[in-house]
Amino acid sequence: MRTWLRHHWQALALALSKLLAHKPATLLNAIVIGVALALPASGYTLLANLLGVTQRFAPQPQLSLFLRLETTRPELDAVRARLRADARIAAVRFVSRDQALKGLRATEGLADVAAALGQNPLPDAYVVRAHDLAPDALDALASDLRKIPGVAHVQLDSAWARRLAAIAATGRIATGLLAALLAVGLIAVTFNTIRLQILTHAEEIEVSRLIGATDGYIARPFYYLGLLQGVAGGLVALAILWLAIAVLNLGVQDLADSYGSAFRLAFLGAGDACAMIGFAGLLGWLGAYLSVSKHLRQIS
């Protein structure tokens, strides 16, 4: 176990020293990988920000509960109590049938219709806003509300929510595709770097083999090299992203101020940032693994 740890530590140290010994090449590689990674990362970040904004400014999907015409006062209060008690509901507003009729009269073009009615045909209603605005959650809530005694009809306006979800899904697919494409690019970049490294060290590899080094021992520093290069690229990508958001926020600030809003583009969360670096490291390792598998055998 200690030997195993030492061998890994040695390989890591060797890989680090190789990276530091060729600083310009290391930096160049990190930038290439960083730029490639920054693209999907920006897509992801902007998408997250955009969703936040639209959710804030979009018309809130509401549920309208129309009560039976013959509903009595105690029944009304019972429905209200049920709604208040439901943890999924954020706000409840009561619209009485008189208020509804007034609204109808005030609506241009419908005043005559209202006058012709004679008796008020409109029911009392509750307008409900939910905490969770996801279309599925709203559907579930609506079907529960329909079961409340005294409720004649529940109308759910979830078209906007569905549209928003569809836009978000499309954005996510686009970001995912971009990420997949550039992941292949990153693997290719690492593959080639490691290939060059193996060729540069062909003599050392040959000698090591002749005097008893296992393939695992020979390959290990190259794996670490790929991993470290990926991580370095991930860090560069984060730096690019951070810079881009800082610059964009200069423009966003003016725009938001004119609306009296304190809105700013947000940077990736700590978890997302770590995940990205981990992903970059993994891709680097994978590129190195493929390269080593292919090229180490060619040296004998």
Added chain:
Amino acid sequence: MISFSDVSKRYPGGQESLTEVTFTLEPGEFAFVAGRSGAGKSTLLKLIPAIERPSSGTVLVNGQNVGALRRAALPYLRRNLGLVFQDQKLLYDRSVFDNVALPLAFSDHSPREAARRARAALDKVGLLGRERANPVQLSGGEQQRLAIARAVVNRPATLVADEPTANLDAESARAILQIFFAFNQVGVTVLIATHDEALLEGCARRVLRLAGGRLLS
């Protein structure tokens, strides 16, 4: 123990370089492989660490049929052999110390123990004090000795050396030979290939004489 029985070797697309070679080297024995250039000395030596594999016949090293070893088993065979190559195969972008310590890196030694062994090996070949030098800064004979130090640093029971005295004057050659005698004295089996007949004359040791790939009796 090293044992060849009816070993032939033909390189792909070439003539037969070794033909039906049979001999046995007992543990602790010291022998030369002699013959003119192209006689097949290097080929014979390369069969022992399975750098080359026999076309027919069997090569046994400590009871193992090395011609049939899987690729993954080769490192463990080679770690138990001390190999000196005809072209030395030193790493010229590493220090003398790193060259000697190379075989210790992939066996189970602590860095302290590795450094101790590396210095001991350099001491045996008279290169102590040159650890920081680069191999290119060494003379031909010193490079030969560095190659020997790397071969013995793991304290192998068997030393296989290909022309370790090539390109040296007679006196330096004998000095290097003395190093091998010293190892043989403490029980190490030694097999040395040489084309230098003068070198053989002075020392009464077993000589395996090759001519055109055949062992003369």
